[in-house]
Amino acid sequence: MKPVVDLNTARDRLVSGQRWVIKIGSALLTNDGKGLNRPGIQAWVDQIAELMSQGIEVVLVSSGSVAEGMSRLGWTSRPSEVHHLQAAAAVGQMGLVQAYETAFQHHNKHTAQILLTHADLSNRQRYLNARSTLRTLIEMGVVPIVNENDTVITDEIRFGDNDTLGALVANLVEADTLVILTDQDGLFTKDPRHNTDAELITEGRASDASFAAMAGDAGALGRGGMITKVKAAVVAARSGADTVIVGGRIENVLIRLRAKEKIGTLLVADTAPEVARKQWIAGHLQHCGELILDDGAVKALEKGGNSLLPVGVKAVKGIFRRGEVVACLNSKGKIIAKGLINFDHSEAQKLCGKTSAQQQELLGYVGEEELIHIDNLVVL
Numbered sequence: 001m002k003p004v005v006d007l008n009t010a011r012d013r014l015v016s017g018q019r020w021v022i023k024i025g026s027a028l029l030t031n032d033g034k035g036l037n038r039p040g041i042q043a044w045v046d047q048i049a050e051l052m053s054q055g056i057e058v059v060l061v062s063s064g065s066v067a068e069g070m071s072r073l074g075w076t077s078r079p080s081e082v083h084h085l086q087a088a089a090a091v092g093q094m095g096l097v098q099a100y101e102t103a104f105q106h107h108n109k110h111t112a113q114i115l116l117t118h119a120d121l122s123n124r125q126r127y128l129n130a131r132s133t134l135r136t137l138i139e140m141g142v143v144p145i146v147n148e149n150d151t152v153i154t155d156e157i158r159f160g161d162n163d164t165l166g167a168l169v170a171n172l173v174e175a176d177t178l179v180i181l182t183d184q185d186g187l188f189t190k191d192p193r194h195n196t197d198a199e200l201i202t203e204g205r206a207s208d209a210s211f212a213a214m215a216g217d218a219g220a221l222g223r224g225g226m227i228t229k230v231k232a233a234v235v236a237a238r239s240g241a242d243t244v245i246v247g248g249r250i251e252n253v254l255i256r257l258r259a260k261e262k263i264g265t266l267l268v269a270d271t272a273p274e275v276a277r278k279q280w281i282a283g284h285l286q287h288c289g290e291l292i293l294d295d296g297a298v299k300a301l302e303k304g305g306n307s308l309l310p311v312g313v314k315a316v317k318g319i320f321r322r323g324e325v326v327a328c329l330n331s332k333g334k335i336i337a338k339g340l341i342n343f344d345h346s347e348a349q350k351l352c353g354k355t356s357a358q359q360q361e362l363l364g365y366v367g368e369e370e371l372i373h374i375d376n377l378v379v380l
């Protein structure tokens with residue numbers, strides 16, 4: 001198959017992308033275990049504010065809670081017991097969000113704390129809830145600051161490193177770009193901490209398996225090392241996001257990336273974002289329910305660019321939960337589209353044929369206006 005992206009022009013995509021997830025790792029955020037790197041935080045926040053003024057929407061994924069907690073509690077070495085790590089994370093998360101809130105206040109921007117676990121992203125309903133909260137915050141110009149919810153996780157289900165979490169958030173919000181800021185200038189052919197002849201990779205494809213062999217473990221402060229960053233690029237590419245692994249200490253790093261300067265390692269996604277999402281939805285061959293549409297709704301979907309509103313649905317069949325895949329049928333019984341539904345079957349039945357204005361009265365609350373949002377809809 002012919003790659004969709006020419007590596008020579010791949011950096012152009014950093015200029016056109018409108019939504020970035022930026023992950024800042026422990027290796028950068030922590031001052032050798034002496035608490036948070038506040039001047040560093042202010043410098044990245046200044047750049048993020050500049051990007052936002054250029055119209056880029058930003059979601060931040062930030063590590064640093066354990067290190068800040070240790071510093072606040074006066075602990076000099078990282079504990080190994082999970083409950084101590086969880087306690088440190090709970091204390092430190094306060095400082096972490098305070099640091100971002102203060103830094104963003106200089107730009108009159110609000111921040112929001114989002115703590116996620118593996119279960120939140122693997123369960124479709126919680127996935128959709130997290131997604132709609134993040135989207136709403138983005139629309140409001142608030143900067144979400146995401147970290148793992150360390151308090152409630154056990155070893156088996158923890159992300160552990162925030163690279164994986166960053167990639168899943170990039171999938172969740174359908175970002176164009178995942179930027180991973182770390183303490184090295186990018187991905188090198190070998191770990192530069194131990195090999196003076198290591199060379200920086202400037203561009204590659206996320207799908208190129210040879211990169212995993214070059215990537216090694218973490219330094220003293222980080223958790224995942226380079227291997228989790230290379231794997232994160234593969235996960236981000238599933239929804240079409242490119243990944244840049246780059247040194248957070250490079251002056252004006254984010255602004256220079258946006259200006260296509262050849263810094264860091266760009267790992268491009270080989271699948272276009274829309275195609276990736278549609279593959280994902282279309283891949284759910286088993287649908288849990290069916291919506292019979294009226295002719296107007298069929299036309300609106302076939303024309304493209306439209307979400308499915310309850311008013312265009314004549315009947316709802318099957319048992320399904322919010323976030324599951326349902327099929328949309330025309331009056332002859334032919335499946336014309338599939339999508340992830342925003343309501344469960346009993347709610348969908350109540351809403352069927354009704355206008356959005358009637359939601360409060362029918363359900364007792366106001367949810368999404370659409371039964372299936374255009375982003376979650378594939379017309380077949």
Ligand SMILES: Nc1ncnc2c1ncn2[C@@H]1O[C@H](COP(=O)(O)OP(=O)(O)O)[C@@H](O)[C@H]1O
Nearest residue numbers: 025026027182188190191216218219222224225
């Ligand atoms: N091939 C490689 N290229 C660059 N860095 C590498 C490589 N292999 C291992 N590393 C190590 O990965 C570390 C960054 O990962 P990590 O410590 O987890 O940081 P972070 O907290 O930013 O996620 C670097 O300090 C580096 O020593």
Ligand SMILES: N[C@@H](CCC(=O)OP(=O)(O)O)C(=O)O
Nearest residue numbers: 025026063064065066162223
């Ligand atoms: N969630 C934890 C740690 C995650 C972590 O250190 O990850 P990473 O920055 O990818 O090495 C914290 O905030 O301290």
